[in-house]
Amino acid sequence: MIDLEIKQKIDCTGCYACFNICPKNCIEMENDYEGFWYPKVDSNECIKCEQCIRVCPILNKTIVENEPxxxxxxxxxxxxxxxxxxxxxxxxxxxxxxxxxxxxxxxxxxxxxxxxxxxxxxxxxxxxxxxxxxxxxxxxxxxxxxxxxxxxxxxxxxxxxxxxxxxxxxxxxxxxxxxxxxxxxxxxxPSPKVWRKYVDFRERKSGSKVQRISFRLKDEGWKRYSVSFLFENNTEYRDNLRNDFYMRAFLKDVCxxxxxxxxxxxxxxxxxxxxxxxxxxxxxxxxxxxxxxxxxxxxxxxxxxxxxxxxxxxxxxxxxxxxxxxxxxxxxxIKSVKLNPNRENFFEELDELDFDKLVKKYCADKLSIRVKRKIITIGIFILKKTGTLNLVKSILRKN
Ligand SMILES: Cc1cc2nc3c(=O)[nH]c(=O)nc-3n(C[C@H](O)[C@H](O)[C@H](O)COP(=O)(O)OP(=O)(O)OC[C@H]3O[C@@H](n4cnc5c(N)ncnc54)[C@H](O)[C@@H]3O)c2cc1C
Structure with missing residues (x-):
């Protein structure tokens, strides 16, 4: 009896190796309600060759010994x-x-x-x-x-x-x-379904279809990159990684x-x-x-x-x-991120709430972080105004 049933979702990365190897093409990759792909075997077509089990990189870990x-x-x-x-x-x-x-x-x-x-x-x-x-x-x-x-x-x-x-x-x-x-x-x-919801949200806001997306525009620099959507009506949405709703959800590990x-x-x-x-x-x-x-x-x-x-x-x-x-x-x-305790609620309300409301509800920074960020923004503003920003940067680098 072959058993490619995914008992725990953490045991499947959705890599499609089983889908590709099946000689009967009887494995479909189906979306779960969060929008991630998992294999589903058609038991009427399956010839129980078990190639899908032998190809799974989680069930058959490769040990690599090298010196990178x-x-x-x-x-x-x-x-x-x-x-x-x-x-x-x-x-x-x-x-x-x-x-x-x-x-x-x-x-x-x-x-x-x-x-x-x-x-x-x-x-x-x-x-x-x-x-x-x-x-x-x-x-x-x-x-x-x-x-x-x-x-x-x-x-x-x-x-x-x-x-x-x-x-x-x-x-x-x-x-x-x-x-x-x-x-x-x-x-x-992140989940392809969450991404779909975000693209739809941006198109609704702009009233136009998107024609180009960049996750990482470097106009404000590489470290403070921006997400940009260019729409067919020639308008553009652009915001940096800290403010963009999708990047906030991604970096908060909620999706x-x-x-x-x-x-x-x-x-x-x-x-x-x-x-x-x-x-x-x-x-x-x-x-x-x-x-x-x-x-x-x-x-x-x-x-x-x-x-x-x-x-x-x-x-x-x-x-x-x-x-x-x-x-x-x-x-x-070398280290996996921690599960965000809001993850389940986030997915439960994904179909109910507008994307901005969903992210505001489940991906807000702690008050201490918001205060720290505000202080840094004000500090940078003052240093820029007094022309001392570059001096402070070079002192910080030396230290
Ligand atoms: C989902 C994801 C998470 C990442 N997390 C980190 C991180 O935590 N720390 C870090 O230092 N770097 C991370 N990276 C890598 C980083 O964003 C750049 O891809 C990397 O620095 C290469 O940049 P580049 O300028 O050489 O190439 P670029 O021109 O930016 O090339 C992009 C390359 O990434 C591949 N790629 C693009 N999107 C995906 C995707 N969704 N899945 C798989 N491959 C993709 C493309 O095929 C191409 O080979 C991540 C990348 C992805 C896609």
């Missing part, structure tokens, strides 16, 4: 860097793969601004994948597509969250020299997938060849590499990853760093 190296780095191409979430390292690697005739799998928006994996084969199309989309991406049948390209001898770059890379590797099942994987340090993935609160892939020993992240804390560790335009932290996890860096290093500014010091500013690399 960490770098602070950014792309020398200013334009790419500004249009990327951190230092634009994804694009450097993707361009190299395309140069060699390869295929790049990544995460973009579909025509309705849902978030999904797909592939591109040219430089011009890479724009679709640039920039983080803070939503769980739908893998669909991209694992099958990637394997087809690998079997044809094409090079494949596959990018995704660590659980998606684990799912892909488990599905592929053997070492392909022509497969290159990049994962990210992942805070956790992440259940498995993200007990993530099995938080480790320095990763299955990908390169891990990409923001280099939070760069102003403290290497201030000379911080111009607030975005600096990446990368882990180079394998000889393939090292060979790639050798290939692209002339196109980037980089410096070797101590991995433990770097991670001390980016705990998402």
């Amino acid at each position: 190296m960490a770098y602070a780095c950014y792309n020398k191409d200013e334009n790419i860097r500004i249009n990327s979430s951190s230092g634009g390292i994804f694009t450097l690697v993707a361009e190299e793969i395309i140069n060699r005739g390869g295929v790049v799998f990544g995460v973009g928006f579909d025509e309705d601004f849902n978030v999904a994996h797909s592939y591109v084969e040219s430089y011009g199309e890479l724009d679709r994948f640039r920039g983080s989309k803070y939503v769980q991406s739908k893998i669909g049948d991209t694992f099958k597509q990637a394997k087809d390209f690998l079997d044809q001898g094409r090079e494949v770059l596959f990018t995704g969250t660590p659980c998606q890379i684990a799912g892909l590797k488990s599905y592929i099942g053997k070492d392909y020299n022509n497969l290159f994987c990049m994962d990210n340090i992942c805070h956790g993935v 992440l997938r259940p498995s993200c609160y007990a993530c099995e892939f938080k480790t320095l020993n990763r299955e990908s060849d390169i891990t990409m992240a923001d280099f939070w804390g760069i102003q403290r560790i290497l201030p000379e590499m911080d111009d607030d335009k975005g600096t990446s932290l990368i882990f180079v996890n394998s000889p393939k990853g090292q060979a790639m860096i050798e290939k692209v290093k002339d196109k980037m500014i980089y410096k070797l760093v101590d991995i433990h010091q770097a991670v001390s500013f980016n705990s998402a690399a």
Whole structure:
């Protein structure tokens, strides 16, 4: 008797490996009421081959033993860097793969601004994948597509969250020299349904369909990035990560997938060849590499990853760093976030309340944090007015 029944939701990351491997195509990925995908086996069609159980990266954990190296780095191409979430390292690697005739799998928006994996084969199309989309991406049948390209001898770059890379590797099942994987340090993935509600909310407010979304505009700087929606009526909504209702819900950990609160892939020993992240804390560790335009932290996890860096290093500014010091500013690399006690209520009222009311009700900062933030804002305002902001910044850096 095969049993792919998900007994506890924290045990399924929604990676789609089982969906992709089923020889009878009798596994559907169904949304639960929170909007996350889980497998459902059609028992009338199932031939009980158990491939779905053997492919599950949670039921069959891979132990990785390696010695990753960490770098602070950014792309020398200013334009790419500004249009990327951190230092634009994804694009450097993707361009190299395309140069060699390869295929790049990544995460973009579909025509309705849902978030999904797909592939591109040219430089011009890479724009679709640039920039983080803070939503769980739908893998669909991209694992099958990637394997087809690998079997044809094409090079494949596959990018995704660590659980998606684990799912892909488990599905592929053997070492392909022509497969290159990049994962990210992942805070956790919010529900696609919550994202849908937010897009609908913004469209209702503007009275127009959305035509472009960016999660990370750097106009106010990389550290204080903004979310932007451009609408067909040429109006724009824009606000920074602290005020934007969706980013508040994301960063308050109120709408992440259940498995993200007990993530099995938080480790320095990763299955990908390169891990990409923001280099939070760069102003403290290497201030000379911080111009607030975005600096990446990368882990180079394998000889393939090292060979790639050798290939692209002339196109980037980089410096070797101590991995433990770097991670001390980016705990998402190794630690899951805590479950927000409001999470259940948030999802219960998701269909009832307007998005702004929902977030105000369940994602408010504590009074002490609000007071602290107000004091900092007033302090910065005074320093700006008296022309002493840069002086204070340089004193703080030296300390
Ligand atoms: C859900 C999520 C959570 C993250 N959490 C953290 C964190 O806590 N700390 C941290 O330092 N960095 C985090 N990152 C990584 C960070 O946002 C940047 O992706 C990373 O710094 C790479 O930036 P870049 O400038 O090199 O590339 P960019 O041009 O920004 O490239 C984006 C890359 O991310 C991939 N991508 C985009 N959206 C998704 C998605 N929804 N799921 C999977 N892959 C996606 C694209 O395919 C592409 O490969 C997170 C990313 C995501 C998607």
